[in-house]
Amino acid sequence: MACLSRRCLQRQKGFVLDGVAVDTLAGSYAHIPPKLWSALPPYNAQLDGHAASYFASPAVRSLLKNTEQHQGGTSRDGWIVDYFHIYGPGQRYLNRRNWAGAGHSSEQVGGHYSFLADVKPMKGYNGRFGYRRNTPDLRVNSSCFGEVTVFPLH
Secondary structure, three states: OOOOOHHHHHHHHHOOOOHHHHHHHHHHHOOOOOOOOOOOOOOOHHHOHHHHHHHOOHHHHHHHHHOOOOOOOOOOOOHHHHHHHHHOHHHHHHHHHHHOOOOOOHHHHHHHHHOOOOOOOOOEOOEOOOOOOOOHHHHHOOOOOOOOOOOOOO
8 A cells, every 4th residue: 555645645755764863963962061952852841732721820821921931931951952952053954954855765755655565476495375285286276175265375
């Protein structure tokens, strides 16, 4: 079964495998204090949709206004880490790499739909029917009692 719909192909194309590039960047920034860039983006609870009802309460809104975080706030590590994660050299490299098309291939875009797409019949030592036959008649015919499978026997 192939991924033929436009939406399916778009979703497959949007998936990028950046594991090696991200690991290299994260490893190089791991030894530099302070740690400004990580493979995982910094978490900002105010931007989390699941926590929206908490931040919508009047008590929390007034607290955020007093602490001057009522316009989106920052992550736990502060605005410098947030800025560096979006505009820093590591993220700029990954963005340029992905815009140029790296991390995509026909196998990745096709996904698992191409697995076993054109299976060839097996003609091995065990014969046409998949297991050994010890008499000449059984080597030619699958069984004298008839077929018990709905699948083709090639």
